[in-house]
Amino acid sequence: MEVSAPVVGTAQDEAEVQAALRRLAMMIAKHQPSAAVLHAVTEEAARQFEPATAGVIRYERDGRTTLVAESTEGPPAAGWGGRLPAVGLTAAVLHTRRFVSASVGSRFTAAMPVYVDDLMWGLVAVGSGRMLPTDVERRLTELAELVAATVADERRWAELAASRTRLVAASDKIRQRIERDLHEGAQQFVITLVLRLRGVAEIPSLLPEIRAEVEDIAAELLAVFYGVRELARAVHPAILSVGGLYPALRALARRSTVPAVVDVRVHRRLPEPIEVAAYHVAAEALANAAEHGRASGVELNAKDSGDALLVEVRDDGVGGADPTLGSGLIGLRDRTEALGGAFIVVSPPGAGTVVSCRLPVAPVTPGA
Numbered sequence: 001m002e003v004s005a006p007v008v009g010t011a012q013d014e015a016e017v018q019a020a021l022r023r024l025a026m027m028i029a030k031h032q033p034s035a036a037v038l039h040a041v042t043e044e045a046a047r048q049f050e051p052a053t054a055g056v057i058r059y060e061r062d063g064r065t066t067l068v069a070e071s072t073e074g075p076p077a078a079g080w081g082g083r084l085p086a087v088g089l090t091a092a093v094l095h096t097r098r099f100v101s102a103s104v105g106s107r108f109t110a111a112m113p114v115y116v117d118d119l120m121w122g123l124v125a126v127g128s129g130r131m132l133p134t135d136v137e138r139r140l141t142e143l144a145e146l147v148a149a150t151v152a153d154e155r156r157w158a159e160l161a162a163s164r165t166r167l168v169a170a171s172d173k174i175r176q177r178i179e180r181d182l183h184e185g186a187q188q189f190v191i192t193l194v195l196r197l198r199g200v201a202e203i204p205s206l207l208p209e210i211r212a213e214v215e216d217i218a219a220e221l222l223a224v225f226y227g228v229r230e231l232a233r234a235v236h237p238a239i240l241s242v243g244g245l246y247p248a249l250r251a252l253a254r255r256s257t258v259p260a261v262v263d264v265r266v267h268r269r270l271p272e273p274i275e276v277a278a279y280h281v282a283a284e285a286l287a288n289a290a291e292h293g294r295a296s297g298v299e300l301n302a303k304d305s306g307d308a309l310l311v312e313v314r315d316d317g318v319g320g321a322d323p324t325l326g327s328g329l330i331g332l333r334d335r336t337e338a339l340g341g342a343f344i345v346v347s348p349p350g351a352g353t354v355v356s357c358r359l360p361v362a363p364v365t366p367g368a
């Protein structure tokens with residue numbers, strides 16, 4: 001391979017180039033899928049150096065390279081595809097860490113490294129049967145910056161999503177531990193005391209007023225037991241871990257203080273975070289219907305559509321729910337979005353409230 005200085009080419013309409021770069025920057029700002037942005041970058045590169053092929057190539061840890069995006073038109077770019085060892089142009093960029101242009105036979109190529117978070121991530125390359133213009137370095141610099149911004153943006157989003165998911169998972173773990181501690185600790189302890197007191201109340205020689213007092217204390221302790229059980233359920237519903245959404249949602253509806261009509265069409269176990277999220281959505285919406293909505297009736301629907309779980313709670317109360325006024329609805333949205341789902345509250349004043357969420361579920365593989 002002979003490394004040569006860029007050669008003179010055709011002048012491009014600078015305004016057109018700038019407009020194209022702005023469009024690409026807009027795609028990044030709108031968080032369009034990185035594959036689409038990178039492909040658009042290669043299309044723009046191919047257009048600027050026409051007739052040309054353009055590619056975005058990533059360096060892998062094992063010293064190989066992966067072609068991440070490639071322009072659709074133009075002559076095939078030999079040696080760019082698949083996972084290849086860094087050779088030729090890609091090796092030259094890797095070693096010089098700078099812009100490289102070269103000509104091999106009648107083919108002209110140029111490449112610019114892409115740095116993400118100060119580390120060399122990959123390169124943008126163009127190849128053409130015609131000489132490349134003198135300003136190829138400047139133009140590839142602009143395109144490489146867009147590639148870097150796209151990759152950095154995707155990385156940030158992925159990190160954010162992962163950290164949200166971790167936070168939800170960590171809080172669920174703590175909730176499960178608290179529920180277990182309450183169940184195995186306080187609840188068991190209190191129920192043992194109730195039984196002991198009942199035993200005392202049965203002693204025949206007991207003075208009637210003492211028996212009455214002991215029975216009274218036992219009854220109050222039993223109320224404490226139910227209170228702790230209710231608290232444990234709110235923290236983490238054991239019925240959910242044991243039986244899944246079908247019994248858990250029906251139990252929720254049964255306990256609802258506003259009369260609830262329930263329709264649960266979920267007949268399989270779903271991943272735990274999804275079951276837990278769906279349960280909390282239903283529980284919070286039912287509690288809100290009673291507490292804020294002053295509703296006279298509520299409907300709870302849950303449906304497994306195969307690739308998603310849909311939960312909807314509809315009340316006929318006063319409406320006007322505002323998620324910014326509390327932590328319940330906002331927490332549900334965070335939880336749902338951390339799982340890649342969507343959460344919506346529709347609550348016009350005077351017209352009831354509908355809380356719905358869609359939680360994506362990995363599709364079932366036949367025979368799996």
Ligand SMILES: Nc1ncnc2c1ncn2[C@@H]1O[C@H](COP(=O)(O)OP(=O)(O)OP(=O)(O)O)[C@@H](O)[C@H]1O
Nearest residue numbers: 288289292293319321322323325326327328329353
């Ligand atoms: N079903 C409903 N009908 C009418 N208003 C509602 C309903 N649900 C919520 N709201 C209103 O929206 C606000 C926010 O609800 P959210 O559940 O987020 O918080 P909260 O119930 O006040 O507190 P918590 O953090 O304990 O849930 C409530 O304070 C209430 O004013």
Ligand SMILES: [Mg+2]
Nearest residue numbers: 288326328329
């Ligand atoms: Mg609430």
